[in-house]
Amino acid sequence: MTPEESRGGLPRMNTIQERPASNRPIVESPEAARQGSMQEVDWRDFRDHIATADKDGRRRWLYPKAPLGIWHRRRAWFASLLILVMFAGPWIRIQGNPLLLFNLVERRFSILGQIFWPQDSVVFAVAMLVFISGIVVFTVAFGRLWCGWACPQTVMMEMVFRKVEYLIDGDSTAQRALAAAPWTLSKIARRFLKHAVYFGLSLVVGNTLLAYIIGSEALLAIQFDDPRRHWVGLTFMTLFSLLFYAIFARFREQACTFICPYGRFQSALLDENSMVVAYDRRRGERRAPLHRDQGPESRKSSGLGDCVDCRQCVAVCPTGIDIRDGTQMECVNCTACIDACDGIMHKVGNTTGLIRFASQNHLERGEPQRFTRRMAMYSIVLTALIGVFLWLVLSRSPVETTFLRVSGSLYQSLPDGRIRNLFSVKMINKSHEPLPVEVRLENLPGSVRLMGATNPVVPVGQYLQTSALIDLEPAQLTGSTTELKLGVYSNGRLLERVATQFSGPRNSSTKTTP
Ligand code: SF4
Numbered sequence: 001m002t003p004e005e006s007r008g009g010l011p012r013m014n015t016i017q018e019r020p021a022s023n024r025p026i027v028e029s030p031e032a033a034r035q036g037s038m039q040e041v042d043w044r045d046f047r048d049h050i051a052t053a054d055k056d057g058r059r060r061w062l063y064p065k066a067p068l069g070i071w072h073r074r075r076a077w078f079a080s081l082l083i084l085v086m087f088a089g090p091w092i093r094i095q096g097n098p099l100l101l102f103n104l105v106e107r108r109f110s111i112l113g114q115i116f117w118p119q120d121s122v123v124f125a126v127a128m129l130v131f132i133s134g135i136v137v138f139t140v141a142f143g144r145l146w147c148g149w150a151c152p153q154t155v156m157m158e159m160v161f162r163k164v165e166y167l168i169d170g171d172s173t174a175q176r177a178l179a180a181a182p183w184t185l186s187k188i189a190r191r192f193l194k195h196a197v198y199f200g201l202s203l204v205v206g207n208t209l210l211a212y213i214i215g216s217e218a219l220l221a222i223q224f225d226d227p228r229r230h231w232v233g234l235t236f237m238t239l240f241s242l243l244f245y246a247i248f249a250r251f252r253e254q255a256c257t258f259i260c261p262y263g264r265f266q267s268a269l270l271d272e273n274s275m276v277v278a279y280d281r282r283r284g285e286r287r288a289p290l291h292r293d294q295g296p297e298s299r300k301s302s303g304l305g306d307c308v309d310c311r312q313c314v315a316v317c318p319t320g321i322d323i324r325d326g327t328q329m330e331c332v333n334c335t336a337c338i339d340a341c342d343g344i345m346h347k348v349g350n351t352t353g354l355i356r357f358a359s360q361n362h363l364e365r366g367e368p369q370r371f372t373r374r375m376a377m378y379s380i381v382l383t384a385l386i387g388v389f390l391w392l393v394l395s396r397s398p399v400e401t402t403f404l405r406v407s408g409s410l411y412q413s414l415p416d417g418r419i420r421n422l423f424s425v426k427m428i429n430k431s432h433e434p435l436p437v438e439v440r441l442e443n444l445p446g447s448v449r450l451m452g453a454t455n456p457v458v459p460v461g462q463y464l465q466t467s468a469l470i471d472l473e474p475a476q477l478t479g480s481t482t483e484l485k486l487g488v489y490s491n492g493r494l495l496e497r498v499a500t501q502f503s504g505p506r507n508s509s510t511k512t513t514p
């Protein structure tokens with residue numbers, strides 16, 4: 001009895017299966033393996049190699065069949081919504097600010113219309129933690145649903161570029177035939193058309209990414225101004241477009257398998273209670289083709305399972321795997337195999353769900369989906385992080401002020417005996433309205449004067465950089481440095497309190513001009 005049989009005839013879903021003794025690794029080159037220069041690969045074991053490479057390491061190009069079915073329709077609707085949000089994101093304004101902006105050049109960021117600055121690094125760090133913990137919780141509960149349903153790479157690949165391919169080249173069989181056909185005028189024309197559309201779409205994607213980085217106004221300037229004034233922007237626009245063209249036209253599913261780290265650490269997150277796209281091995285095995293006049297009952301009585309070995313689930317898989325081998329790193333939970341198998345089950349008059357969303361415990365032991373302690377712990381962490389994030393955002397002051405003594409300067413004794421310090425001031429307006437500002441001393445009597453305009457105003461989403469003079473009576477000083485507390489007011493309303501240090505003579509009666 002194999003280890004799998006001793007567990008009820010089911011292979012483990014998430015881990016590398018132990019190989020039976022009869023299934024020993026095949027050494028590609030015994031000499032090379034002896035020298036340790038080549039990894040031993042068993043080409044009969046799907047876990048030893050990826051589905052998109054052959055024995056020589058060459059790319060196996062995939063021609064997945066167009067998926068059809070209820071899950072695909074749901075996915076198409078969801079993807080349409082995501083694509084709409086993705087492309088409209090840089091153009092939507094909330095109180096004058098972009099819905100989403102990641103302006104790395106000017107170090108200005110906008111999330112849901114809230115302007116963030118590099119000084120908000122704590123908010124960013126917590127937002128990143130919320131994002132990562134959210135994905136972790138989601139993966140523990142629902143596997144790689146993010147990858148197949150919400151990741152921009154999969155959404156664009158499967159719902160836009162793949163659809164264009166089906167439209168121009170036809171379905172899987174037609175695509176294979178076209179690939180094998182000689183280079184006739186018609187093939188050249190179709191290839192040219194497809195790649196021209198691909199490049200056009202990549203241009204749109206590249207421009208959208210640029211708009212997220214530099215803002216929609218800057219993008220429009222690059223597009224419509226004199227190109228000589230925007231050669232840096234035009235260079236990036238071209239690079240982004242070429243990059244997306246390479247990804248969607250050539251690299252495709254390899255991005256998920258080779259580059260994206262998320263697929264790699266999913267195996268550490270999934271457990272027996274995670275819901276994943278899975279084949280019901282107990283119901284499906286022993287698989288065998290369907291014979292004429294064979295019904296589900298007669299198959300059962302002859303010791304056969306419900307899988308008719310039609311391989312439709314493999315034919316539609318955009319990552320080229322056979323889900324009947326168990327959960328694999330390449331699977332993005334796109335649900336195409338569920339639709340394909342359900343279609344076959346309908347045709348053969350059997351109940352659907354041979355491939356479905358289910359946990360290993362459900363498939364092996366018939367247990368219902370449970371909210372496990374692990375999920376609860378991750379959820380508590382996520383909830384706490386969301387709480388911290390909301391607190392940071394909601395308690396964020398509309399203005400952020402830095403008030404620092406000008407480096408190299410000490411103090412100045414005025415003719416009337418008062419001591420003066422020169423400060424450099426920077427105020428960032430994070431609100432949605434221009435802020436007239438005024439600074440007052442809060443803990444000591446004295447005067448504060450901002451240089452420049454009489455009534456300084458900080459424009460929306462920008463900063464004011466100026467100098468300030470603070471004069472204090474010597475009697476107020478507590479030594480060579482005195483702690484000052486300053487209040488930043490706008491129209492009489494206290495926005496923020498800042499602390500700084502005032503420099504004075506060690507003995508306040510000494511009059512020195514450094
Ligand atoms: S195995 Fe099924 S769910 Fe996984 S990637 Fe392939 S088609 Fe999608």
Ligand code: SF4
Nearest residue numbers: 307308310311313341
């Ligand atoms: S589509 Fe269903 S019946 Fe056909 S091979 Fe896959 S699991 Fe078996």
